[in-house]
Amino acid sequence: MKSPAAMFDEFKNVIYKKYGENPGKMLVHTGVLGWILSSLAQVAAVVFNDKISREQKLFLIPQEAADAAANIISFYVVTNSVKAVGSKLVKTGKLSTPKILAYLEKTGIPVKSKKGIKSPVGKWDFDITKLANFDEIADHFKPFKNGVDVGASLVGSIISSNIITPVIRNEYAAKQQKNALAKMKTKQIKQLAAPRGISIEQYQNRVAARFGSGDGLKV
């Protein structure tokens, strides 16, 4: 059994190894966790706000729940995908710098196709980080890739949280509100009570007889 101090050291090393050289991944993972926690608080804020009417709560609570689910799923899927595309663009050399191209030339990899020799740079299967002498360019390549990763994560999170999520949650919450209001109406009709001693049918007949046509009762 490890001591708490040893476990804490191990935890710090895991964080360092997992996110130290991958800030884009950290933004995605902590972003998902952040959305889960803030969504819980936002649902509670609607539930305990007495200035919001019951009908509006029927819309806003499902809106918050839908917001949470859509946010978490779309944040992870979209942000992760956009980040993966950003990484791929840099790793394959589709997005590069003069220094990276000079390194590839020096390594003997043609950066442009010529005389029947096709350049692998920018092609799907090419990966600069897998080259045997990658260490020669790592100091320049890694900060550039991290920057693109972070930028892609930001773009992905803006698209998912600020565009996709509000549209999805509004559609979902509106449907939920309509269903809830319909249920409330049915319940109210069921609860309609006749005066004591007579059935609802008798009561309705008496009312109909009292307010005949021409008495101004709109049916």
Added chain:
Amino acid sequence: MVSVSSINSCVHGSVSEKIGTFGRRVYNSIPNTVFKKDYWIDKVALMGKKCSSAEQRLILGVTALATQPFIDAHNKSVDEETRKVSVARTIGKIIAGTLTGFAIRKGCIKAIGAWSKKSGDVDKAGNLIKLNKLNTFFTPKGKFANNPDAFEQYKNALGTIVALVVMMFTNFLIDAPLTKFITNFLIDDGKKPDGGKKS
């Protein structure tokens, strides 16, 4: 020169198999782009180094204010009154969430930075910082503190994780009441006879 085997090792089969031939052709047909100016290369690298979860939260909040109330205001699926409350609540939520989210993340990252010192670190005056148990509490052991960029990212990551724990409480103590206050302020303001316009 690079050997054929090392170039072959660049081909990672499993990912390639997932993307169909069509997808790969589309990708391969996209022209390559080279960042020629050092200014932009430095800016991209700087974004990777300096943009922590706090800055991400701030950027998300600012862009959210520009898009989300507009989307809610044009939601034709609900009645006008609900739409107004929905817009007010969205604005309240964005302002409260961004302010507290940014401040707490930034504060926690700073705190972790103050307690993750390593040998050779200097203070603002340029004096060597004397290491003790407290200011090295979060410093990873061994060789890990040697890569300065990775060490900065480590502090950002750990600070963000601590911030998330802190926000488990502040979400209820600050976020939710502040959202409620701003929402009610906007709803009440809109109900005033003059439309809430300030003199």
